[in-house]
Amino acid sequence: MRIRSHRPVLHSPCTTLAPFVADHEALGRLRPAFVRALAREFDLGALAGRLCPVLLEGSYAALFALADYVHGDQADELERLMRKRGYRLAAPARYVLPSPLLLAVAREAAGAPGLHAADHPAQRRTALQALFFDMVRWGVRHGASDLHLHADRRAATAQVRYTVGGAYVAAPCFNGLSHACLLEILAVAWMDVRAGNGAVFDPRAEQQGRIALQVDEVPVVLRWASLATDHGPSVCLRILRQDPPQGGASLAELGYLPAQAATLERACQRAGGAVVLAGTVGAGKSTTIATMLRGLPAERKLVTLEDPAEYAIANALQNSVSRSLEGEAGAPFDAKLLTIKRSAMHDLYLGEVRDRQTGRVFTDLAGSGVSLYTTTHAGSALLIPERLASDFIGVSRDFLATPGVLKLLVYQTLLPRLCPACALPLAMLWHRGAGRSHAQRLAWRCWAARLRRAGVALAQARVRNPAGCAACAGAGLPALRGYAGRTVVAELLEPETDAVLLDLIRRRDNPALRRLLGRRARRQPPDAPLRAVDCAWRKVEAGVVDPRLVERCFALPPALRTPVGAEDGHG
Known part of the structure; x- marks a missing residue:
């Protein structure tokens, strides 16, 4: 008799009456x-x-x-x-x-x-598939963006880790996995990869592909990227939920301030020009773009050109382009481009500009009169033109400085959002009962005074509670206690008709660009910060972000840096 499998009743080793055998x-x-x-x-x-x-x-x-x-x-x-x-x-x-x-x-x-020692390959394969699925399910249930599987021969056992809330954490339930077992798991999982390079998993080669599966009735796509390191293969699986809420119901829910969300929405309504969203790896760029695109009016025809498609966008005609890791000439895009430009679309999303192939596509489409949306990797909004004009991508500076080409430049990063149920008042940093020495308490108090003199209002500022509470400690991961997800911190530039800005971009005068942005930032109203660091301080003032975290993402002047030796208390 076959035993049917369905969604289990959830229990943990701590709550079940069954004894726990750890090793x-x-x-x-x-x-x-x-x-x-x-x-x-x-x-x-x-x-x-x-x-x-x-x-x-x-x-x-x-x-x-x-x-x-x-x-x-x-x-x-x-x-x-x-x-x-x-x-x-x-x-x-x-x-x-x-x-x-x-x-x-x-x-x-x-x-x-x-x-x-009997060999039962079918049963072994099923067990390995089940364990791989459980690894993915753990990530989905805990909101992980990535699953990392490392067969590093320098370690006694293989490593199973996740990126959750920006933290690189281990799930104790998968500790003790042998290197041989992990390699078998990867070999079995690769059998379900689509658009992959290689018929079988090769631990000695870089490979990429996609796996589609259902986890707790949620459609999920895993984007596979394996690296053949000196000490064994390392596989990173980006976990992409395909249910509609994944993109965020609104830009405000992602963390954009009202004035910033209004600027983004205005840019989406205007025809023509490119909206370029930049950030580092894992900064939520694709999520923000998906949210923007889902908000486009139904009477606009939206086409995407992605490598590959990540999130399902119901109002878009999505196209995946598969490219090999060898990076041959731009043939994969040519057939799509010839047809797309004749498809009478209003808006086009180009997944990412990262090399000369996609730089050529960007130049072709941004000058065609359609509204173009894309992403790239850059450390600020000011650096987006520098990135696009770099030798690696090769977009002409004269083209970028043409009025109407760059409609909106956006840079975003993600900062941990404080748990609203247990965040502590800022004064806890120098409270006598906090277990700090007199010198440490004094250092924190002086630091807060310097922030106030710099114009940061701290009346509502709060800090992380490292002990967490019932609302934020459910995952059982100490690194996430006291936090409730992450929030966007962003900066936006509108160079479309800004002659001064465009001239500096053409002349590659980055120091002058930075000085210009600094002068303009000082004249901006508090509810519409021009720089991402100013956006971060606004979130500190609202009690959303721990002020000690701002230094992690931005280069602060010495007076605003957290005091050395006073403990960080927020990691």
């Missing part, structure tokens, strides 16, 4: 002692690697399971089948194991007495 050593101490796995006697299907019936000493049987599966209809049904086969259930009859250990048991690789 091989704990497995060896189990009484009655573990003898062998019984998985081959039952048709577990997709549950392989999540539930595993086992034989214990004295002819007793028990059920090893992941925490999410230890209770529920599947576990109950498996126990019933075990009794039907004549097995006596031990007391307790169920145990919770971490994924790597359960997989080792299911594959009869735990090294316990009585194990037999």
